Amino acid sequence: MTKSISFIINPSELGAGTRGASLGPFAMQIAAREKGNQLFKNRPWTCLSDFNHLLDRPIKFPLAKRIDGMVKVYETIGNEISKTLSAGNFPFVIAGDHASAGGTIRGIHQAYPDARLGVIWIDAHADVHTPYTTPSGNLHGMPIATALGMDNLACEKNHVDLETSLLWNQLKCSAVKPADLVYIAVRDTEPEEDQFMNDNHIKNFTVDEVRSKGVDVISNETLGYLNACDLIYVSFDVDSMDPDLTSYGTGTPVKNGLTMNEAVQLLQNFSKTPKLCALEVVEVNPCLDKAGNKMAEIALEIVDAVAHTLEESWKL
Numbered sequence: 001m002t003k004s005i006s007f008i009i010n011p012s013e014l015g016a017g018t019r020g021a022s023l024g025p026f027a028m029q030i031a032a033r034e035k036g037n038q039l040f041k042n043r044p045w046t047c048l049s050d051f052n053h054l055l056d057r058p059i060k061f062p063l064a065k066r067i068d069g070m071v072k073v074y075e076t077i078g079n080e081i082s083k084t085l086s087a088g089n090f091p092f093v094i095a096g097d098h099a100s101a102g103g104t105i106r107g108i109h110q111a112y113p114d115a116r117l118g119v120i121w122i123d124a125h126a127d128v129h130t131p132y133t134t135p136s137g138n139l140h141g142m143p144i145a146t147a148l149g150m151d152n153l154a155c156e157k158n159h160v161d162l163e164t165s166l167l168w169n170q171l172k173c174s175a176v177k178p179a180d181l182v183y184i185a186v187r188d189t190e191p192e193e194d195q196f197m198n199d200n201h202i203k204n205f206t207v208d209e210v211r212s213k214g215v216d217v218i219s220n221e222t223l224g225y226l227n228a229c230d231l232i233y234v235s236f237d238v239d240s241m242d243p244d245l246t247s248y249g250t251g252t253p254v255k256n257g258l259t260m261n262e263a264v265q266l267l268q269n270f271s272k273t274p275k276l277c278a279l280e281v282v283e284v285n286p287c288l289d290k291a292g293n294k295m296a297e298i299a300l301e302i303v304d305a306v307a308h309t310l311e312e313s314w315k316l
């Protein structure tokens with residue numbers, strides 16, 4: 001039996017600093033209906049519990065906002081990813097904020113504890129803050145740190161209380177080594193993140209590099225960095241793209257990003273490697289879109305193209 005895509009919808013936006021990302025996956029579903037796109041018609045679509053009611057409660061952990069709820073989000077998506085992989089299917093996650101990816105990585109690790117997992121993080125941001133370094137307390141800036149199981153105490157600037165640190169330890173899973181992480185299009189970082197990236201020699205393919213060398217070369221070089229990995233997970237934040245060329249319908253837009261075509265081609269190239277075990281698309285926020293539902297329409301087009309490439313590659 002051939003592998004098939006399972007869409008896993010994680011509408012949590014507990015990790016975001018701006019409201020509305022929880023509506024992103026549904027805005028994509030609506031775009032599909034309006035355009036007569038068949039993407040979601042014949043493929044399974046599982047929607048997870050979101051715990052977003054916690055957004056209406058007082059903030060108890062300012063250095064890791066709603067981290068008590070995030071522990072449940074990680075558990076929920078982690079279990080679903082693990083279950084999907086164990087059934088032999090391919091989890092294609094469409095999530096609200098990028099914190100979801102920390103749970104996805106945990107789920108991959110749960111299903112394949114002995115596999116060496118490589119991560120390709122396509123994003124304007126490095127998302128490698130911790131409660132000890134964060135300027136905002138927003139957990140969508142921290143999923144890479146949880147996947148690496150790190151605190152970055154070398155750059156500590158916040159005093160973290162015991163309860164926060166215990167909850168933070170519950171999010172950490174050490175599923176990925178720093179050497180097995182490659183960034184693409186990261187261009188908006190804080191000094192604590194820069195230091196971590198420099199100290200650990202983390203590769204970031206800049207937008208300029210993607211444009212000057214071409215998408216195919218960058219894709220091959222990225223896979224080259226992860227050559228020793230058994231499995232690869234690709235996480236795509238729509239803010240990796242240039243908001244002026246796409247849309248401002250995302251929580252933290254950053255100018256000078258990828259074009260939509262560059263994003264599609266990167267994701268399609270990565271879809272052709274048999275090591276790819278899961279894909280995730282995040283941070284569409286229709287509440288912030290100044291152009292109707294444009295970011296969701298773009299994200300839908302990207303997911304549609306990539307889903308077809310994946311299915312073609314499995315037939316070979």
Ligand SMILES: [Mn+2]
Pocket residue numbers: 098123124125237239240252283
């Ligand atoms: Mn981002």
